[in-house]
Amino acid sequence: MLTEQREKIKEIVTESQVYKSIFRRGFEDTTKNRVLAIFGNVFLHLHPPYVKRHALKFxxxxxxxxxxxxxxxxxxxxxxxxxxxxxxxxxxxxxxxxxxxxxxxxxxxxxxxxxxxxxxxxxxxxxxxxxxxxxxxxxxxxxxxxxxxxxxxxxxxxxxxxxxxxxxxxxxxxxxxxxxxxxxxxxxxxxxxxxxxxxxxxxxxxxxxxxxxxxxxxxxxxxxxxxxxxxxxxxxxxxxxxxxxxxxxxxxxxxxxx
Amino acid sequence: MWHNIFKIASKPDNIPIVGMLLLVFFFWFLSFWAAFKNDRIRRAAAGKPRPEGGKSKGDVVDVIDFMYPEEEQGLPKKVSCWPHLVKLEFICAIAVMALLMFWSIPIDAPLEEPSDSTLTPNPSKAPWYFLGLQDMLVYFDPWIAGVLLPTFIIVGLMVIPYVDVNPKGNGYYTFAERPFAILVYWFGFFVLWVLEIVIGTFCRGPGWMFFWPGQEWDPHRVVAEVNINWNEFLANISGITALKSETAGLLLGIVTILAYFGLGMAVPYLWLRRQESSIIYRLGLIRYCVVGFFFWTMMTLPIKIVLRLMFSIKYILVTPWFNI
The missing domain is CATH 1.20.810.10 (Cytochrome Bc1 Complex; Chain C)
Known part of the structure; x- marks a missing residue:
């Protein structure tokens, strides 16, 4: 019952015009969403969508x-x-x-x-x-x-x-x-x-x-x-x-x- | 003895110097550790067969896979920025902010009495990051130590990428492939810049006199003024009193400086030519001269320190307008 309600609220929020006007990507962990997380954000888009693996190392x-x-x-x-x-x-x-x-x-x-x-x-x-x-x-x-x-x-x-x-x-x-x-x-x-x-x-x-x-x-x-x-x-x-x-x-x- | 050192080191504005020293030592160790490790791996990898599916353009591309730990070899070379990099940046930012918070709450930024142009503190010191420049004033006149050499440091740093023609060591730690560049950098950064800051902070007391760490800063210490100029020094050694004249000083000074830069550039040039080193051809004459000029200008500081401390020599060249 509770889970159902939570899902319903989540759907109302994420499907609303206000939410969709701000956040333009879903939360599924897909390649597309990972790239969008960088591209779709004015601050994060200083980054490239992909970095060299060794660049992560301290x-x-x-x-x-x-x-x-x-x-x-x-x-x-x-x-x-x-x-x-x-x-x-x-x-x-x-x-x-x-x-x-x-x-x-x-x-x-x-x-x-x-x-x-x-x-x-x-x-x-x-x-x-x-x-x-x-x-x-x-x-x-x-x-x-x-x-x-x-x-x-x-x-x-x-x-x-x-x-x-x-x-x-x-x-x-x-x-x-x-x-x-x-x-x-x-x-x-x-x-x-x-x-x-x-x-x-x-x-x-x-x-x-x-x-x-x-x-x-x-x-x-x-x-x-x-x-x-x-x-x-x-x-x-x-x-x-x-x-x-x-x-x-x-x-x-x-x-x-x- | 330790009391005096602690008193200087724990002044709020000097805490960054202590922190910097620890950080510089740590990163010095880290970078050389990484460089030697890479050199070892590359030496070992040079004999191995090419990895399956590895690219074969140039040796850099081939050996690089071996620099990763065994279990990471052959993985994709790139990872998505979100979340891998963004996550690390976030953690790092939190850590730095926490450090800054814990530093800012207990330790107050220094605030002394209101400024008073009639009350000169002794010693009066520049901000700690400029103390290297201030300490150079002991060995050079202000127009060199305060204007010329800082300009040369800045310009010298800027020309580095244009005179370093060694194509190796681009993007990874290595020592074996570029020992000269790395030794010069660490000599300039660590020995000259950082050490001069340490001397300026911990060893320069009233009247900018030198005190060993722990020695009491006695403002009334008597220091004998025994400094002599280069021509007087030569006159004393050779016994030719004519060298003490102003004209002789002028001529000797000019000759010495020209010989210093001339020989400093010509000798390595001829030596490299005789070795048939390819460096000289890749550099070309202009780049070679730029490297030579900045390198020998940098070396004037340690040379003048030695001349001053061992032979009490003040100026090399004395003219009516300026002294060097």
Whole structure:
């Protein structure tokens, strides 16, 4: 009796116009349904319908590319919530950190997770690169995708670096001061670099000034770091990610000796 | 002694470094284990008859079936993505999220006092992943360590696929088929990049002075400034005082650098020619020069470290505008 009713309900649901408009495949384990599960889903269709068997092995891929992308998503997600509370100016920035610590519901976990995911992403990107190198997966036809990957590596480091300043505490401030002081020494473009002085480059028109929006790490630098960190670089990273994934598919999926 | 190391290692921002070291060791072991295993299998398989129904185009295709465990040989080469791959991705994502959760709840992201441009911490350090670059400042001037070499690292990584003309080892772990590429990568990644980060984190104290792990960070330690330039060093050795002049320094520096890159590229080239190695023909002159340039540029770091630590040599080339 109960089973009968359950079957009836199931039939009503799965035959309804609403259900059928969303899910376009049955549940039987058939080849067709397996392919449809991938093809019919906008997120899953990043995958090919079939993958090489060895690509499933942890010892082959180390899962590092996927983990890196997952961490990128985590960072976007937590980043949006952090953005709700954060003001990129000298008066509020540090206060907002304290606000996260004491007032915002789950604020501490939110900030911790953003920071640790960022550090972890730096590590997983390096390991992903190491894996790709060790399996020789940059060899033809995947040369260009390796180059795209190097861009993504640089973007990851820069994203992490710009985020470092946003807390506006001693740690971030001096780390960014040390980092951007290097830009002073850029040949031709920095005022302390080779031939910079001869070209009339000063502390007020060199490349460091352009990065910081000033000659010291101040309010303008905070705003610039914020815009790079929250808008410009994530958007660029997403573009490169799209190319990276697309090329992976076009070049034959996970490299393998097949 | 251990107290000091633990104090540095357990700083929240340094925990990732400890984790990275463990992960790098683990994956170093894993990749070499897989590479040596594959090499063994391929050596053994080279003598075996072709498997029944196996493809026979090229040796890579033939041997690959032997890389699978016995019970998996001859199975279809491809499996459906749903559910096999999607399932694994899901499990992996849950595991990473769990790790991240358990990391984020007890360990707080660091937050120090409000920023103060009049209060310089000593030492003031870049974020940990840039500490390798910061530590290079000891051996090179900022325009090299902070601008030129990072650019070369990025460009050097990008040219790898275009200069590696070895068609073997595409898509599987192997060491025997590409030892040079793998040794160079691990030297650059592990010895230079990762180790420099470790030194920058654990061994650089106040004033960026070197302290052994566990040594107390004494900001008042006196370090004798005994560094000399390359021409002065040669003058001291040979006893020719004329070498100490600025002009001699300039000329000697230029000659040394040209000789370094010139010999560094010419000697292996001639040696490979004499061996009648096919590598040189596959590479061509341009690719060969690109490899030579990036390789010897990378080697300047360990060479300068040795010159500095053993002979206290500061600059090789001194000009009025820049020093190398």
């Amino acid at each position: 010892t082959h891929s180390w899962c590092m590319g996927g983990i890196t992308f997952l961490l990128f998503l985590v960072l976007c997600f937590t980043g949006v919530f952090l953005c709700f509370y954060y003001h990129p100016d000298k008066i509020n920035a540090y206060r907002d950190m304290k606000y996260f610590e004491y007032d915002v519901p789950f604020g501490v976990v939110l900030r911790n997770m953003h920071r640790w995911a960022a550090h972890l992403m730096v590590i997983t990107v390096w390991l992903h690169m190491t894996r790709v190198f060790m399996t020789g997966s940059y060899k033809p036809p995947r040369e260009f995708n390796w180059v795209v990957g190097v861009f993504l590596l640089v973007l990851t480091l820069l994203l992490s670096f710009t985020g470092y300043l946003l807390t506006d505490d001693q740690l971030g401030f001096w780390a960014v001061t040390v980092g951007t002081n290097m830009a002073r020494a850029t040949p031709l473009l920095g005022h302390e670099g080779p031939f910079g002085e001869q070209l009339g480059v000063t502390a007020y028109n060199d490349i460091r000034f352009a990065l910081l929006g000033g000659s010291v790490v101040g309010g303008n630098a905070l705003l610039r770091a914020y815009v790079w960190h929250c808008v410009a670089m994530p958007v660029t990273a997403i573009l490169f990610l799209a190319v990276h994934f697309w090329r992976t598919r076009k070049d034959g999926g996970t490299a393998g000796p097949l």
